Amino acid sequence: MTERTLQGKLALVTGSTSGIGLGMAIALARRGCNLVINGFGDAGGIARLVASIAGEHSVQAVFESGDLSKVADIENLMKRCADVHGGVDILINNAGIQHVSRIEDFPVERWDAVIALNLSAVFHATRLALPGMRQRGWGRIINIASAHGLVASAEKSAYVAAKHGVVGLTKTTALETATTGITCNAICPGWVLTPLVQKQIDVRMKEKSITPEQAKAQLLGEKQPSQEFVTTEQIGEMAAFLCSPGADQVRGVAWAIDGGWTAQ
Numbered sequence: 001m002t003e004r005t006l007q008g009k010l011a012l013v014t015g016s017t018s019g020i021g022l023g024m025a026i027a028l029a030r031r032g033c034n035l036v037i038n039g040f041g042d043a044g045g046i047a048r049l050v051a052s053i054a055g056e057h058s059v060q061a062v063f064e065s066g067d068l069s070k071v072a073d074i075e076n077l078m079k080r081c082a083d084v085h086g087g088v089d090i091l092i093n094n095a096g097i098q099h100v101s102r103i104e105d106f107p108v109e110r111w112d113a114v115i116a117l118n119l120s121a122v123f124h125a126t127r128l129a130l131p132g133m134r135q136r137g138w139g140r141i142i143n144i145a146s147a148h149g150l151v152a153s154a155e156k157s158a159y160v161a162a163k164h165g166v167v168g169l170t171k172t173t174a175l176e177t178a179t180t181g182i183t184c185n186a187i188c189p190g191w192v193l194t195p196l197v198q199k200q201i202d203v204r205m206k207e208k209s210i211t212p213e214q215a216k217a218q219l220l221g222e223k224q225p226s227q228e229f230v231t232t233e234q235i236g237e238m239a240a241f242l243c244s245p246g247a248d249q250v251r252g253v254a255w256a257i258d259g260g261w262t263a264q
């Protein structure tokens with residue numbers, strides 16, 4: 001059984017109703033961490049998900065809504081975490097979206113939406129979480145960047161710009177907290193088979209009239225030398241390590257977990 005090393009801590013994982021965020025929330029719950037789950041989805045499904053995590057891992061788990069592309073929603077979410085749930089010890093900035101298009105065709109409102117959620121929301125949640133963490137003398141901020149925070153791909157200008165920005169913001173946050181018990185690091189996954197990537201597989205199947213298996217193989221073949229998807233469980237384990245005392249001096253890194261993508 002996994003040791004309950006995070007018993008009594010509270011983690012806010014943004015965008016944790018699905019995919020990587022959910023994987024990390026479960027990994028922390030296994031270590032006894034209480035959770036604030038956030039993200040979109042149907043209310044009944046989310047309620048069942050939250051209850052099942054709480055029941056299975058004997059932790060407190062609550063859902064707090066909020067469209068994190070809106071500053072007012074982030075401020076409201078962070079205030080509820082502080083006032084109602086006792087303050088965020090672990091902030092995982094994970095919510096993110098993608099839009100694929102060449103720069104000259106990139107819809108301006110999609111650029112704004114990607115930057116607002118994938119980059120600005122990380123700044124806003126961080127600035128609002130830091131005072132409580134400083135007061136308690138301990139904190140963990142984990143920003144989910146991407147292999148696209150380290151290298152680029154064509155047709156992903158907003159995403160690549162936002163994720164490179166997140167890596168830079170991670171370093172600045174780490175420097176401003178370097179003499180405290182608060183650490184800030186980024187995780188940079190390669191391809192993970194979540195709804196965000198499934199959409200890209202669906203487009204490829206349609207455009208090229210190929211099977212799901214062929215589309216997945218193409219996606220991996222272009223970028224990920226291992227030819228295997230990274231799993232949400234593996235990213236959860238990395239996040240859990242970053243929350244452990246062993247990672248007290250891991251500060252300001254952008255940690256790839258990408259099947260060799262950025263080794264090339």
Ligand code: NAD
Binds near residue numbers: 097144189191
């Ligand atoms: P996903 O689509 O499965 O999950 C995204 C989550 O964010 C969902 O819970 C969704 O409801 C939530 N969300 C979307 N818009 C939101 C908003 N405006 N406000 C609040 N919540 C919102 O995607 P995922 O693949 O799990 O992606 C999670 C993070 O990991 C993203 O930041 C993404 O860029 C990053 N990432 C994903 C991959 C991959 O291959 N899947 C690779 C590298 C990085």
